[in-house]
Amino acid sequence: MNIRLWYLIHKWTSLICTIFLLMLCITGLPLIFHEEIEHLSGEIEAPEMAADTPAASMDAVAEAARKRRPNDVIRFMFWDAEDHPNMTHISMAKSLDAPPDEFQTVLVDSRTAEILDEPLSDHGFMYVMLKLHVDMFAGLAGTLFLGLMGLLFVAAIVSGIVLYHPFMRKLNFGTVRKDRNLRLKWLDVHNLLGVITIVWVLVVGITGSINTLSQVIIGLWQRDQMAEMLAPYKGLPPPTSLGSLEAALQTARLAVPDMHISFVAFPGTMFSSPHHYTVFLKGNTPVTSRLLKPALVDAQTSQLTDSREMPWYVKTLLLSQPLHFGDYGGLPLKILWALLDVFAIVVLGSGVYLWWSRRKTADKRISQVEQLHRDYAVDLKEAK
């Protein structure tokens, strides 16, 4: 393909996606540090107690949440021993099938079963950043649209890589021509920061696009592996009363002894069946702590129904999350993530500036680069 065609691909894919990518890069910046920001803004923690204080029965913990919000039902319970020790996050909603983003969190002390807090999760700066970043307040359609923009962004990067070569024929790496004109300076900065961040933006862009498919991927898993595991329950009426949650958790622990519990989906929710507590367990290494493994426990008998490794497409989704969030290598990695994000913002912004400042003479510039390309071909022939 010739340079002009690559230039047109670069121009048009960039023009369509840049405004959304700028929004994603800017809203993503505070999201990188959401744990630190939540910590500083006074997120509640379980009080200090003797280290050997025993945990309460999770049935009592669940009951405490139900008493606090008698008109709501519990959909999920989460535990995170590292970031929030001795605390149970309980996600409640008006009904089991309420939309996924309509929930109320209740925080309960895992040892005393006392309510710690009922934080409002649908307001504030970080909430707006997250919603803009995930779906622009437009639900699943917004999410999938941003995934499409991510794919256009990948096309823009690939065409940008092709164009880097002819632009750099006469320049040393890292040249920034500051003494001639503003446009030339920003062209050089665009090329420099663009080429340095190629791998990072490709990784974050592709994993981000994969993340936009999470609801689709979960739906696929439910129809595929989940349906197989639930085959014996097909056609049975849903149970009228549920057995002990604590017993179900214990069954899961015994069934998967080398992992620990990350969260449990209650019967009738999107990660479970009407008949089961589905317990999700995680491993201890950086990779296995991302690869959740479900254990389906019969909610009435507390017997294990099945426990299988996730299929490849769910594993791909789960492993693409840390590579998008940058939350897997401590604070220094987050800072580097933020600096690379700033580079990406500069590349996007300078790209818009380059297009705007030279719309009329862009054709002339491409002719020059083409001429350079032809000169180079002639040089090669003469050299032979």
Place this chain on the structure above:
Amino acid sequence: MKTTWQIWGVPVLMAILTVFGLLAALLGVGIWHWISWVALAIPVYLGFHHWMKK
């Protein structure tokens, strides 16, 4: 005129460092996190260095 290697040498090296840095922190713990930070800091430093130099 620059050769392909003169044009792509540094960018390819930065790409390798980035891939290595991203995977080191994902697959390893302890010392691997330090190695990851150093590997990723090199392209970040190089970007600021050339961008901001007089």
